[in-house]
Amino acid sequence: MASHLLSKSSFIKGLQCEKHLYLYKYHYDEMDELSDMQKAIFKRGTNVGELAHKLFPGGTIAAQGDPPNYERALKRTKELISSGAKVIYEAAFMFNEVLSIADIFVMEKGGAKLYEVKSSTSISETYINDAALQYYVISNLGIRVKDFSIIYINNQYVRKRDLNLEELFSTESVLELILPLQKLVKENVDRFKKVILKKKMPDIEIGEHCYNPYTCGFFNYCRKHIPEDSIFDFSGMHLAKKYELYRNGIIRLDEVPEDYSLNKNNKLQLEVHKNGKPLIDKKAIKNFLSDLNYPLYFMDFETFQPAVPLFNNSKPYQQIPFQYSVFLKKNKNSEADHFEFLAEPGEDPRKKFIESLLKVTIGKGDVLVYNKTFEITRLNEIARDYPVFAYEIKKLISRIKDLMVPFQKKYYYAPEMKGSYSIKAVLPALVPELSYDDLEINEGGLASIAYESLQTETDLMFIAEIKQQLLEYCKLDTLGMVRILEKIEELIDKK
Numbered sequence: 001m002a003s004h005l006l007s008k009s010s011f012i013k014g015l016q017c018e019k020h021l022y023l024y025k026y027h028y029d030e031m032d033e034l035s036d037m038q039k040a041i042f043k044r045g046t047n048v049g050e051l052a053h054k055l056f057p058g059g060t061i062a063a064q065g066d067p068p069n070y071e072r073a074l075k076r077t078k079e080l081i082s083s084g085a086k087v088i089y090e091a092a093f094m095f096n097e098v099l100s101i102a103d104i105f106v107m108e109k110g111g112a113k114l115y116e117v118k119s120s121t122s123i124s125e126t127y128i129n130d131a132a133l134q135y136y137v138i139s140n141l142g143i144r145v146k147d148f149s150i151i152y153i154n155n156q157y158v159r160k161r162d163l164n165l166e167e168l169f170s171t172e173s174v175l176e177l178i179l180p181l182q183k184l185v186k187e188n189v190d191r192f193k194k195v196i197l198k199k200k201m202p203d204i205e206i207g208e209h210c211y212n213p214y215t216c217g218f219f220n221y222c223r224k225h226i227p228e229d230s231i232f233d234f235s236g237m238h239l240a241k242k243y244e245l246y247r248n249g250i251i252r253l254d255e256v257p258e259d260y261s262l263n264k265n266n267k268l269q270l271e272v273h274k275n276g277k278p279l280i281d282k283k284a285i286k287n288f289l290s291d292l293n294y295p296l297y298f299m300d301f302e303t304f305q306p307a308v309p310l311f312n313n314s315k316p317y318q319q320i321p322f323q324y325s326v327f328l329k330k331n332k333n334s335e336a337d338h339f340e341f342l343a344e345p346g347e348d349p350r351k352k353f354i355e356s357l358l359k360v361t362i363g364k365g366d367v368l369v370y371n372k373t374f375e376i377t378r379l380n381e382i383a384r385d386y387p388v389f390a391y392e393i394k395k396l397i398s399r400i401k402d403l404m405v406p407f408q409k410k411y412y413y414a415p416e417m418k419g420s421y422s423i424k425a426v427l428p429a430l431v432p433e434l435s436y437d438d439l440e441i442n443e444g445g446l447a448s449i450a451y452e453s454l455q456t457e458t459d460l461m462f463i464a465e466i467k468q469q470l471l472e473y474c475k476l477d478t479l480g481m482v483r484i485l486e487k488i489e490e491l492i493d494k495k
């Protein structure tokens with residue numbers, strides 16, 4: 001059996017950029033390593049796909065393994081269809097050297113119905129292109145496709161006891177959208193096959209297309225010529241403007257002309273970069289500090305967002321707080337006391353989380369967080385889901401102040417921050433001795449994945465290890481806030 005030249009995923013890569021398609025085929029080893037976050041997203045997609053199989057029970061899986069043995073999957077699909085199978089999961093088809101694996105293939109009287117499962121909460125243009133390619137392959141094999149639908153997650157679903165798959169998933173026919181695309185699909189298939197058969201790397205420069213629909217897997221490969229401190233470090237600058245500079249040969253920050261029109265923040269970023277010294281607005285910092293009331297609580301939450309709601313009274317992708325770290329400083333010169341909470345995996349953490357947090361933060365004094373929208377939104381969600389705590393939560397929210405303000409408003413800005421005011425950018429600039437480098441879990445996204453992975457974990461040693469890593473990470477984030485505040489207090493005290 002002839003092997004395939006294109007697949008659904010290489011077709012989508014080709015639509016993004018012919019060079020992406022070429023590199024994927026011939027320089028796979030140059031691809032950026034998948035981050036743990038990306039791996040978790042893929043795994044989530046597989047899990048959701050398997051769950052959606054239950055909407056059409058009694059089927060048989062044709063393509064097994066990761067990656068599957070395509071030849072065997074094609075043969076198995078053929079056999080299953082010939083033997084009158086009604087439902088096939090991961091059904092494999094090939095036409096014109098294009099391979100397509102359909103998530104769910106349902107044979108009915110008068111033709112087949114196809115279902116593609118996505119773990120997102122809406123239908124994107126990429127999903128339509130993906131479906132259009134599948135329709136092209138399957139219909140050209142002489143199979144009448146009666147309908148083609150995308151199954152995705154209904155983010156309005158609220159779990160009540162057992163999962164209700166009919167409510168969790170939304171199913172929407174896209175047949176009317178993919179039929180008019182068939183001519184274009186054929187043209188693109190022919191174009192992409194030529195790219196692959198020519199075996200010559202397409203000469204394509206980096207540009208806005210590298211980010212859309214996904215950040216390209218060869219992002220770093222194509223950017224080897226971009227130096228440190230480039231115009232791509234401009235914070236908040238529109239991509240089109242960065243590429244306007246790039247296409248005009250202005251790549252290093254130092255090369256940006258004096259009279260080039262920049263907004264206030266980027267102008268300041270450039271000035272500080274050129275001077276190499278931090279900018280400190282002592283008066284503004286003093287005003288910020290004078291508004292803080294001791295005892296001061298430094299508070300940070302970690303959350304996870306299961307695609308399929310695990311707990312009663314929660315929605316898909318709802319951010320569920322499972323951990324907090326709080327440092328308490330009674331006055332400016334006192335040592336900070338530490339309090340923490342980490343929920344046992346496998347149970348709904350919200351009630352114990354809020355009970356513990358309210359106990360620890362009870363009383364007077366401001367509560368400092370870094371980016372208050374996040375913590376306040378989570379607290380309001382708990383108040384909504386557990387109204388019995390609403391009054392106490394409201395009181396806690398009224399005490400929250402944001403340590404991000406002095407950095408967001410550029411009262412303090414250092415070149416190392418590269419235009420960012422996230423705590424991960426501020427900490428190395430102000431408190432370089434505190435570093436995330438030695439931590440296994442060193443960012444919120446990883447904490448979230450790690451905790452989610454514990455939900456089905458049975459290895460007690462592994463659970464204990466991850467819990468320890470989570471505690472260390474959340475503690476460092478909060479300790480970072482304590483030290484940042486001390487540093488800006490010192491800056492003001494200095495003559």
Ligand code: SF4
Pocket residue numbers: 016017018019020021023204205206207209210211216217218219220222
């Ligand atoms: S990084 Fe950009 S230019 Fe390079 S292959 Fe990917 S999309 Fe194409």
